[in-house]
Amino acid sequence: MRFLTDRKRAAGLGSAKSGTEHHWHMMVSSVALVGLVPLFVFTFGQALGMTYAEASLYYARPFPAIVAILTLLVGFIHFKGGVQVLIEDYVHGFARKALIIGSILLSYTAAAIAVFAIVRIAL
16 A cells, blocks of 8 residues: 655646746736727727728728737737636646647637738738
8 A cells, every 4th residue: 555645745746837927928918908909899890881992991090900900919819828727727638738739829820810811901
C-alpha cells in the first residue's frame, strides 16, 4: 500500500506563473471593449442598409474604419483569452493543447479576415 503525504501529492502541481498576467490582459481588453462596442454600434448602425458604393465611401473615412477595426481586433483577442481559460478549466491531456492551438488559430484568422474585409471595403 502506498501512502503519500500532502506535500508529495502537490509536488509538480505548482502555479503556472501566468495567471495574473492573463487576468490583467482580460481586464484591459474588457475595458477597451466597454468603450469600443458602443462606438461600433453607432458607427455600424449608420452603415446598415447602405449600398456597397455608399458603404465604401462611409468606411473610407478614418473614424468609422478605425473604430470597426479596433473593435474587431480587441474583440477577437478577448475571445481568444476567454476560450483559452474555458479550455484549460474543462479539457485535459492532448485535447487541451490541440484545442488551445485551434482556438488561437481561429481567433487570429477571424481577426485577419475582419481587418481585410474592412480595408477592402474602404479602399
